[in-house]
Amino acid sequence: MAMLIQNLAPPFSCRRSLYTSSFLLPITIFPGNYRNVRKKLRVCRAMTEQTPAEGASSPFVKEIERLSAKESLLLALKDAGGFEAVITGRTTDVQRVDVNERIIALERLNPTPRPTTSPFLEGLWNFEWFGTSSPVFLATRLLFGRIPSTLANLSKLDLLIRNGYGTAIAHVKLLNTIENKFVLSSKFSVEGPLRMKEEYVEGIFETPKVDKDTVPEQLEGALDQAVNTLQQLPVPIRDTVSRGLKIPLGEVFQRLIIISYLDEEILIVRNTAGEPEVLTRLDLVPDPEPLSDYES
Numbered sequence: 001m002a003m004l005i006q007n008l009a010p011p012f013s014c015r016r017s018l019y020t021s022s023f024l025l026p027i028t029i030f031p032g033n034y035r036n037v038r039k040k041l042r043v044c045r046a047m048t049e050q051t052p053a054e055g056a057s058s059p060f061v062k063e064i065e066r067l068s069a070k071e072s073l074l075l076a077l078k079d080a081g082g083f084e085a086v087i088t089g090r091t092t093d094v095q096r097v098d099v100n101e102r103i104i105a106l107e108r109l110n111p112t113p114r115p116t117t118s119p120f121l122e123g124l125w126n127f128e129w130f131g132t133s134s135p136v137f138l139a140t141r142l143l144f145g146r147i148p149s150t151l152a153n154l155s156k157l158d159l160l161i162r163n164g165y166g167t168a169i170a171h172v173k174l175l176n177t178i179e180n181k182f183v184l185s186s187k188f189s190v191e192g193p194l195r196m197k198e199e200y201v202e203g204i205f206e207t208p209k210v211d212k213d214t215v216p217e218q219l220e221g222a223l224d225q226a227v228n229t230l231q232q233l234p235v236p237i238r239d240t241v242s243r244g245l246k247i248p249l250g251e252v253f254q255r256l257i258i259i260s261y262l263d264e265e266i267l268i269v270r271n272t273a274g275e276p277e278v279l280t281r282l283d284l285v286p287d288p289e290p291l292s293d294y295e296s
């Protein structure tokens with residue numbers, strides 16, 4: 001049995017420290033993250049069986065509890081419909097309560113005491129859940145709330161965090177054929193071990209990208225006419241259009257957030273209204289070197 005456990009053990013430790021990273025392939029919440037959590041759970045449980053009992057303080061037992069809470073949250077998000085259900089308002093009261101209950105359970109087991117300066121914070125994240133007062137929700141409702149899903153569909157929303165700056169990218173599909181992006185740039189300021197200030201700097205509507213192979217025949221004529229019109233514009237105007245429409249925000253819009261949970265796969269933040277936002281990692285875990293500390 002001991003040899004079996006040794007062969008099973010992946011390059012991570014059940015005795016998790018703050019800056020211990022694990023090997024992760026690029027993942028999405030379903031089914032990648034769920035399989036990863038299940039694998040860690042099986043290994044930790046097997047290692048616990050081979051370790052002398054240490055009571056409730058056993059690090060193996062605590063890690064199993066945390067991984068079980070992660071698994072429960074991922075399943076609750078899946079059952080609630082995830083990002084698409086939140087955007088379209090199709091989540092029920094029971095589903096929202098269930099997700100919030102599991103978020104609270106996982107926050108209680110936060111393994112990162114100073115998440116604002118943790119290396120795990122940096123990287124590419126995918127929004128899975130957010131509240132009605134979240135800037136994400138308000139922006140999407142403003143842009144797409146009155147547009148039928150057959151005309152414009154918000155497929156996903158990513159957040160890239162690098163060196164104190166954030167780039168939120170909304171992936172939009174128009175008429176199910178034209179791909180477009182809305183990019184919102186922000187700046188993060190560390191105000192404590194848990195608290196950060198997010199200032200919104202600029203919004204950009206990128207020029208739509210069209211796949212001609214997927215354009216319906218009835219729209220091909222209008223598309224060709226639009227392309228020809230664009231080519232006839234003066235070069236400065238054409239270059240401006242190709243770069244997208246920029247909306248300077250001048251750091252007027254800002255908010256305070258608290259990072260209530262952070263590990264190598266899941267990020268949970270809360271706004272001043274207490275509403276949670278759940279994000280899952282899309283890229284590799286960064287090198288386990290802490291970021292520079294905040295100034296008190």
